[in-house]
Amino acid sequence: IPHQVCDFSRHFAEEVICHFIETYGQGATPNPCIECNRRVKFNLSLLRSHAGEFDCLATGHYAQTEQDKISGRFLLKKSVDTKKDQSYVLYSLSQEQLKCARFPLGGLSKADVRKIAEDRKMTIAAKGESQDICFVPDGDYGAFIEASTGKIWPPGDIIDLEGNTLGRHRGIIRYTIGQRRGLGIAANTPVYVTAKSAGDNTVTLGPDSALYSKSLFASDINLVACARIDQPMRVTVKTRYLQTEQPAVVRQSGENTLHIEFDSPQRAITPGQAAVMYDGDIVIGGGTIMADES
Template identity: 55%
Template sequence: MRDDMTEAQNTKRPGALIAMSGGVDSSVAAWLMQQAGYDCTGITMRLTRNETLGQSGFHTCCSEKDIEDAAEVAFAMDIPYEVLDFTADFREKIIEKFIRVYEMGGTPNPCIDCNRYMKFDHLLRWAESHGMEYVVTGHYARVEQDEATGRWLLKKGLDEGKDQSYVLYNLTQEQLAHVRLPLGGLHKAEVREIAEKQHFINARKHDSQDICFVPDGDYARFMEDFTGKHYPAGDFLDENGKKVGTHNGAVRYTIGQRKGLGLAMGAPVYVCAKDMQANTVTVGPEENLFDRIVYADEVNWIAIPELTAPLRVTARTRYHQTEQAATVYPAGEGQFRLEFDQPQRAPTPGQAVVLYQGDVVLGGGTIVAVE
């Protein structure tokens, strides 16, 4: 009997927490892990209780409709399923930071923060406390271990059009050791085909596109509703500091924006700078938007333990930007300076800059200044 018990313990299937958003990607990730022999549990994070935030269902994540879809897929797969309430932490770490960055003149990236603080922090700790070894998501990226160094590597997904390595650059070595991304080697069409063969309810569901707590895209109105503040009108200035019009509140404009300015200046103008204290927005020709040097802090290195000397890399300062050749230099603890070979259009404080060598994510950070 004891030998049988020991053998059963030794053959116990590894536990995997599947972060199920209600979309097709996480559903297929769950199915692939189940087929690979993992003991799967589906989890959906409830991030907001405001029912109006999730009405579209098909274009945001974590709405009530998404929870229903995730539950139905889990039921079809016959795996346990739970909804975990993270509304308080989401409010503090994601929504309030989102507002803070905009009010300081930056452009935030809440999806990166959600991955960092919610999916791969809270869920990993929850999995560990419930005896599970891995957290699994439907991201299009790959996790591999470097045999030579023992370091865990984050690599691009093979589907270049869907690659999500950019939004995962904050993953630590400890997290990467316990993260599985089964879609990294697949293309989106293959994922939908698997979902259709399994008759998943969300096989043809649209991908989420919007910020989940601002489904209508009007982030400034959301900020005013959330904070009770009113962001007042102020002056549009030209590159010489001359007033050329009146704006509707500096938070409503992003660096590089052309549409919606309401200015007739004889030639196209773009938002080139904002002074949040003076509540001014400076506009100018597009050539004023280009910068070669980017400074970043809150840096996370993945493929290397630290940066000790200049390195040649490629880099993105936006999610779907084509990578650009650059050299990265050490710039103090938790910081780096990045010099692009060619000037880049509107690298913006608050956004992530992610560094690559081939298909490997070297690391990344948050843009704090450009020149």
């Protein structure tokens, strides 16, 4: 098959890796796959500037699209294989991007895809699964960030919920909400990272119960199934890629913000991650979880 190889490594570094580093430095936890899809893989202007004109863009994501017959909007839907569904990391695609997108694997299971590859004697049929970030294969985000920037993130105080100092951390980029291991703190009961503050360079620890919250604000929103949410809407929401959707009510609190109220408290809602809303198998939209309303 005639094809052209395009080098987007510089653009990937500027749009995805730099965003990843900046977000961690601000005390949040980003999802670089979402930024990569939005700014590189489905960046139609970038692709056309390198490869010329094309009619559609096909990728191996497990998701589906269709056009709503009433509104005319292009919808993003879950894949048939719900265990492999990747609609969560595609919620930020624009109407123009979805119109152009083709997901040929969306109607197949992963087992079906492997069988097709095996029948064609393709070596990739036996390729193992990976959940790692592609540019940090060993999972050591702190070491990667410091090596990439040449900057050492300073240690600071580990505090409890009352502000008492418990010890010292090794730089806030090495911690994330809900983390239990590698804290270097001796405690009689299990403790977890419940908050990080880049402003005063602290990591806060608390019991598991302190990780639960019933609501969140999200910014930098992208609505797929509708142009705007004019009244409270019942949805299900994922705040992490592998999380089971949870029932909630969403309100659009501003031009670029959402307020989501869950039916029951959710564990370890993490600033920087995405909150993605569904109505059945249709993606309503989503946004980036904020540390607070401001």
